[in-house]
Amino acid sequence: MKRILKFLLKLIAGFFIITIFFVILYKWIPVPFTPLMAIRYFENPEEPIQHDWVPISKISPHLQLAVISSEDQNFLTHSGFDIKAIEKAIDENKRGKRVRGASSISQQTAKNVFLWPQRSWIRKGLEVYFTFMIEIFWSKERILEVYLNSIEMGKGIYGAEAASLAWFNKPAVKLSAYEAAAIAAILPNPRQYRANPASNFINQRKNWIVRQMQNYGRFELN
16 A cells, blocks of 8 residues: 555656646747647648747737637736636526637647647646646746647647738738737637638628727737
């Protein structure tokens, strides 16, 4: 029993050491690959992976504002978890409305960088842990930078630069407000929707996002 206990303690200690190491490492260096990229590769090896890491200074402020306005309007003020959004989602789901997600940008970043996409209680628990860790060690600017460079934005397309080149044939720094909103509009299901040319549904969602951006106004990451 003592040997088993010692082994478990070593296992737990090793987990914390390794995970903290990578969280701190990714505070400074680009994330080269994500678990989702690996999963997509094994699902379809013929699908090329487009992923070009760029610093946040090379990503249009329009796209930064678009994802905050559409995905997590309290991103700059919460500590990783938007409690009000979670409570609202629980209430709507209980009343039988369409299943609503409430994952913050911090939670999505933790999942994208360190975990797998399939839902389970184990993954959700690890997501809470990694969200907590990146909120401790990373700045909000770094979280948004990693999010915008890692999220899936189309079939085989990962990150703002690859998405901007694929959908609008221009670097991410040159995206207009409507182009940024079009990319943000497809994020709920980037493998099904297209940013350009956009369907009627995506156009409607794009226009809604632009209105949210106008209502949100200026934002400061620092």
